[in-house]
Amino acid sequence: MREVIESLVSEALRSAVESGLVTLAELPEPAVERPRDPSHGDWATSVAMRTAKAAGMNPRELAQLLADAMADHPDIDAVEIAGPGFINLRVSAHALQRVLRQARNETDRFGRVDLGAGRRVQVEFVSANPVGPMHVGHGRWAALGDSMARVLEYAGYEVQREFYVNDAGVQMDTFAKSVAARYLELCGREVEFGADWYRGAYITEIAREILDAEGEKWADADPAARESYFKETAYMQVLEHLKHVLHGMGVDFDVWFSERTLHAPGPNGGLSEVEETIESLRAAGHIYEKDDATWFASTPFGDDKDRVLKKADGSYTYFAADIAYHKDKFDRGFDRVIDIWGADHHGYVKRMEAAVAALGHPGKLHVVIGQLVNLFRDGEVVRMSKRTGEMVTFEDLLDEVGPDAARYFFLRRSTDQSLDFDIGLAKEQSNENPVFYVQYAHARICSILRKAAGVETSDESADASAIVARLVSEDAPLGLLSADAELALMRKLAEFPEVVENAAVQLAPYKLTRYAEDLASSFHQFYTQCRVVDPDAPDLTAARLYAADATRLALASVLALVGVSAPERM
RNA sequence: GCGCCCUUAGCUCAGUGGAUAGAGCGUCCGGCUACGAACCGGGAGGUCGCAGGUUCGAAUCCUGCAGGGCGCACCA
Structure with a gap:
């Protein structure tokens, strides 16, 4: 329009x-x-x-x-x-009627726009360290990244979802040591804990699983062999756990990218990707040596200071691997790369953008900073402490409120706004809960359709699409839709393509939840003011059923973009 | 000290340089003998943190200040 x-x-x-x-x-x-x-x-x-x-x-x-x-x-x-x-x-009403027909005829394609024109975009998100459970912030970024991917797909991009696994570096060693120590404890041995080791209860659980599966045979094994075995075993357990929890909220990744592969030697013992990346930057004149270290001259690209890639001890910084990782992304042919990072990493943005520019892809990286989540329970702050292990994990939250409420609440605020998440409210099945408000509108429409078709709500065999196929006619006289509430509903439906476009351009899925609530509200008003099924007015009934069905399809589409179910009965 | 983000109704938040700044919740008053009241209607409630500037026009852009959050490693 x-x-x-x-x-x-x-x-x-x-x-x-x-x-x-x-x-x-x-x-x-x-x-x-x-x-x-x-x-x-x-x-x-x-x-x-x-x-x-x-x-x-x-x-x-x-x-x-x-x-x-x-x-x-x-x-x-x-x-x-x-x-x-x-x-x-x-x-004009004429133009609004055309929108209704579009919504009905295009079904789950209504509102699609072609911004992407088939260009390939990668969205990398969550990327939690594989050494423990995810916190609720990860949950928010998961909902955010996945919904962003959905809306970009809807807007004509080819999208890949990727999770970067930080499986190299000292944290993995610390992780292995921590699990091994708990294992030895379970075997009744005396152990001494390092000050910076992980002490969460989940470490002991992993140790116990290894004990249950393998017995005490690792207690007297060579410490290095034990640590190496425990590292891999525990790592795989955590990785599977991450996949499982994310899948529980409907988030599935196309690629799990291992950081280790960046450090591994190339074919025939050649350079690793990290080394190769540094050499290609060197060839382009962005590398120098100082104080026994190798530096990336990032300041010409707007960074505050130059950054070390290879330390004086010969090892590489995390940043070096991350540059190699982003080079790998662009080598895979993406036209655009989106990273979603937690707010605690925002200081990292400039240097990463500098690196991407130095690699010859200026402006193709878009870093979205996701602010944190504050948990509440019935208005009271949920206090969390890593040290005491007093912590509500993402999985705990998902178990308690369910995937629909979790996703919906995570997406209700703009990305750069920290989010207050009230567990009590998310569970509440009442008018205070916006998830139910929107889903209720959808269920209500389905109920009307059943009513019009003479189908009992308890009859689970009849779904909305089957009923609609024989009930709603393309010949419906849409010109009869002239009440204020009817026109307002049609106007709201006409906004959907713009909402999709805005959400995609601005990488702002919260626009979808806002719109979903607006559309549901327009429908509820229509329902209150306009009786749909009226045996004395068959033409008007036909037109209103048509409008109701168009709304049903649009609600289902916007909920699909959010990643929330559209129930026919509640 | 430097950088990024935030500051809008009692609370949580929308708001693309445009007209009388909006929504939900809360609060007060109303609406089911007709399709799902998990719904709908109405009222009260504002120094858009403060001060300058830019222009036909600023919550929005620029500068300064205040308050809050988060970062400023040859950590990951």
Whole structure:
């Protein structure tokens, strides 16, 4: 619809200039917007005010000239000049009926836009260290990344979801030592704990599982062999656990990328990817040696200071591996790479962008910073402490509130806003809970359809699509839909493609939950004001069933983008 | 000290340089003998943190200040 309005305004400007009524050196942007106040119509343009000075006219005079040129379009019902020179446009019922038909005919493709044109984009998210359970922040980033991927797919991109596994480095050694120590304890041995070792209860659980499976045979084994075995075994257990928990919320990754592969020697004992990456940066003149270390000159790309890649002791920094990882991503042919990081990593953004630019892909990396989650229970802050092990994990939360509520709540706020998550509210099946509000609208529509078809709600064999196939007719007289609530519902449905586009462009899935609530609200109002099934008015019933079904499909689509189920009964 | 994010109704938050700044919750008042009341309608509630600037026009852009969060490693 936006395109229609924009071309309408541009056309009016062009013809005004061509006919000599207005003198302008160049045609301005149409400056089309959605008025905040519905009484100002469906669309408005401020182009007359922006252009008045250049045209040497007063804004209202110019506006009137343009308005006259737009009034005859079949999608436009009314054109008004308002305030200092706004041109307000009201969309015709004819155009709104076309939207209803689109929603019905395009079903689960309604609202798709082609921003991506098949370009390949990778979304990397969660990437929790494989040494312990995920916290609720990881849950938020999981919901965020997956929904972003869904909406990008809907917007015409080819999307890959990836999880970067930090399975190299000292934390893995610490992890192995910690598990081994608990194992020895379980075998009744005296052990001494390092100050920085992991002490969570899950460490003991992993140790116990190894004990149960293998007995005490590792107690007297060579310490190095024991640690190495425990590292791999515990790592695999944690990795499977991560996959399991994420899958429980409907998040499945295409690729689990191991950091170790970046350090492994290349074919025939050649350079590792990390080494290769440094050499290619060196060839491009971005590397120098100082104080026995190898440095990346990141400041020319906007970083605060240069960064060490290879330390004086010969080992590589995490950053070096991360550059190699991003080189690997671009070598795999992605046109665009999106990383979702926790707020505690935001200081890292500049250097990573610098590295990507130095690799020859400036501007192709987009880092989204996800703010943290504060847990509440019925209004009280849930205090958590890693030290005491007093902690609500992502898995705990998912078990308690379920995947629909978890995903929905995680996506209700903009990314750069920290999130207050109230466990009590998420579980509540009441009008205070927005998940239920939206799902209820969907279930209610399905109920109406069952009613109209004479199907009992208890009859589980009849699903909505089957009922609709024989109940809702393409010939429905949509011209009968003229009540305020009916038109408002149609207008809200017409917004869906714009919402998808905004959510995709701005990488902002929270726009979807907002829209879902708006659409549900428009439907509930329609339901209250307009009786759908009325045996005395078969034509009106047919038209309203058509509108209800279009809404059902749009609600299902937006919930699918959020990753939340659309139940037919609740 | 430096950098990034945040500050909008009692609470939680929307708001693309546009018109009288919105929503949900809470609060007060109403609506089921018709399709699901897990719903709907109405009222009260604001110094958009503060101060300058930019312009036809600023919650939005720029500068400074205050408050809050998070970072500033040859850690990962």
